[in-house]
Amino acid sequence: MFQFPRFAFDAEADELRSQVRTFLEAERASGGFVPQADCWVSAADPEFSRKLGSNGWLGMTWPKEYGGHARPMAHRFVVTEELLAAGAPVAAHWIADRQTGSHILQYGSEEQKHDILPRIAAGECFTAIGMSEPQAGSDLAAIKTAARRTDTGWVLSGRKIWSTGAHFSHYMIVLARTSPAEGRNRQVGLSQFLVDLSLPGVDISGIRDLGGTPHFNETLFEDVELPADALLGIEGNGWAQCMGELALERSGPERFLTSLIVLETAMPVIARHADDRRAGEIGSILANLRVLRRMSLGVAELLERGESPATLAAVVKEMGNRLENDVVAKLRGVLAGIPKAEWPDELGTLLRDAVLHLPSNTLRGGTTEILRGIIAREMGMR
């Protein structure tokens, strides 16, 4: 029922992969970064993002006239998966490069494209997602944030929550109601806005996560005056646009590679204590990751063809999130019986951080339950 198309990297992609690996090794050796689990959410380093930008590794698929590099989706995939596998500090630019930029490219005004996209591609402009609200999480259509038209543009009022990186971001794409729901159909009357977070009336406050890191935020919009071109795409089309954004958000390698760095760090000590039990777990994890990557690449191929494979993206995220959590659980089992004194220095910290991030994998970007509902709907069950 769910077929993921085949996908092949070209010679340029292989060349690119070795360039990225060389760069990452040099950065790591020179202390440019310390590998972290869940790095695309937890490890923000604007300086590192700027380096990636100057290497031409952000906005890779966008047209050159907007500061992009007109490369195929496959090349972006190579860069992102290598960064994740290395646990590099990519959180600052991640959302802008992954979804906001592409969204602006599709729906933004010429002025916005020329203004914002080159800055994202340079690693100098960061963005956040404004979907969830205190009273509207999985039930996204229940949002209360609203925008009303004025003579000069729009006035935005409401509250967004769980926005990763909003505290260092320059823009947020906000989903807001612009006209009332039609009876039970609440998906109509929603629109997306590109909001400059430096505008008067925007108040961002950090929320610390389970591990104590202030990575996400609550943002209050108090009668924020927006210019007319802040409306992104078509008025009333916000729901469909959001779903397109989620296809970009849900299928990437960050949905199954966040804990790989922990396992990779442990591999030498596991190898010194290799036995059938440990080997079996390692073999199983490898098989699962390799297959999921193949599926994720299939979604990238569909995105390349201009499709919006929302359901296949949900499949990748659903399986990937379960796998990520499984990797951490199995790693604890594999390490059992190996004296802590033999562990590499950074392994304890990495494992602790990975454990503390476990709950968020199956929540952020759509909970497992919501994803299963999307998959069931595709099969005609709902």
Next chain:
Amino acid sequence: MAGGMEAGDLQMIGEGLERILADAPLEAIDHAGGVGEDMNALWQTLYENGYPLLCANEEHGGMGGSLGDAAFVASITARHALAAPLADTVLAIGILSACGIEPAVYRIAISDPLNEGAPLAHSTQSDAVLVFKDGRLRLEPHSPGQVEPLKGAEDGAAPRGSRIEAMEDIAAPNWLTAEAFHALAALVRSAQMAGAMQAVLDLTLTYTSEREQFGRPLSKFQAIQHHLSDIACETAASIAAVEIASDALAADPHCGARTIEEIAIAKIRCGQAAARVAAGAHQAHGAMGFTREYKLGRYTRRLWQWQDEFGSESEWAIRLGHAVLAEDEPALWPRISAPL
């Protein structure tokens, strides 16, 4: 060895096979234990349409498919729960042809060189068994009296019960190690599992949309939807896993170490998925699925059997894990990100 067929040709061959299987009384054949008149008639049809020779070289009267194409056929036969050793026969004849032997078209079972005591699949449904031992191949007669000889032999390659004994040991080519032989069969089993899981998914979707409890179809209950989502995800992963391995084999027909690793990944992933899919489907079906009469068991019994044949997922995982851990610089990423 043959370089495989054009995708379009393979597609047509698959559609022809689908038609034959859709018309055959497969449930009745299954209930008869995979032997009897219906089975013989079906096998005769498959034989006359050339399916057993799919992977034989053209000079051997075959269609010139690659050994990876055996996986394609295996998936189709499993989706129809075909109780005949067509998939094994296609692989066995393909291997023999690749070794330069003009194959006789028996119903052939395959024994596992890495697990000699393992029970033989299709033991009651085959005329012969392909044995690989000490670098030599041998076709042994099997189950005399259980299966009817095929009719309509027109050339020297046609089946004759007496010819089985005539085949002598032959030395396998260097590339065909016990590991490679075991892996090729494991790929066929992986493809069969992926095919059977597709059937289980369809069956469970249909059943839960028709069966009502508490005044509405089971499919409207969220708990049931989650079982179906899980089955669909695991099935999709299995199909992808088999594609990775088949593609690797198409590019490396002599099944080298890296290709064996890709097959390991397919067998691990499909074996794990089979357990989850079977469990979820039975849960969604309730007691009906647990009857011999209802057709779910025709698929799940095979899933459980195929999980174990030619290396269970655990056995393959241990071997794969040891291969990674034995490297000078043990790391997963180079293997995860290796070219597809």
